Amino acid sequence: MSFYTSLNGLKNAQTDLGVISHNIANVETYGFKSSSTQFSDIVVNSAQSNPKLTQGLGATVTAIEQNFKLGPTEQTGGALEIAIGGDGFFTKVGGASGETMYTRNGKFQMDASGNIHDGSDNRLQVFPTDAAGNVTSTTPVSAQIPLTNGSGSEFVSVTVSENGNINAGYADGTVDVIGKVALASFASPTGLKQTGASNWQSSGLSGAAKMGEPGVGLYGGLMSGSLERSNVDIAEELVGLITAQRNFQANAKAIDTATQISQTVINLRT
Known part of the structure; x- marks a missing residue:
């Protein structure tokens, strides 16, 4: 389960990186409006589930929202x-x-x-x-x-x-x-x-x-x-770029950790 949860995280971080890169690429495009990636968590429950033991399944992209604030003239x-x-x-x-x-x-x-x-x-x-x-x-x-x-x-x-x-x-x-x-x-x-x-x-x-x-x-x-001009705030986008990169690295590390745990279990000797 943790593999797929972290895989979703990787895909989400990749989408976020793509949106931010698109914003940065259009910082000199007249009339361009920046976008941001919106996420939400994934939780699956049934009527018989104990709410105190609910485990999330990661996150998903809910929208790539456009920002129509005015750009500089x-x-x-x-x-x-x-x-x-x-x-x-x-x-x-x-x-x-x-x-x-x-x-x-x-x-x-x-x-x-x-x-x-x-x-x-x-x-x-x-x-x-x-x-x-x-x-x-x-x-x-x-x-x-x-x-x-x-x-x-x-x-x-x-x-x-x-x-x-x-x-x-x-x-x-x-x-x-x-x-x-x-x-x-x-x-x-x-x-x-x-x-x-x-x-x-x-x-x-x-x-x-x-x-x-x-x-x-x-x-x-x-x-x-x-x-x-474009309404892209380059400083804000660069901070977002670093955050998205860290999210990608963290999810990749989670997959690596899950792999090591699985390998340890497989190598157990009775």
């Missing part, structure tokens, strides 16, 4: 590099796949057709607005900047306001609002499904996305020219 100066100063996720739709995903990484760019995307053709979603920047529909659409305005003047610049308005400037000096950045929130963000590249998708655990405008209600305002 880095000023970059890019017009389409945006950080959220509070709660909320940017919403993107794959240009080819049509899949909806959510992210805290606001590093966007514009392609030759005026589409605002993340570099992988996942397009930023915005609420349609009128010329004054008032939202005209609560159904998000892909952000696209017209390369010429109504008078035929060419596009020259873009800015993003704190309230989420994307402002396109043209050669004749006019500025048009082409949409307002749509932010998403979830009843249980820890239930979001990780898909890589600092992207998440909704799941049954997270609930459906609730859309809103930057700076309104629970949604944070936007900071143009900034990016949210």
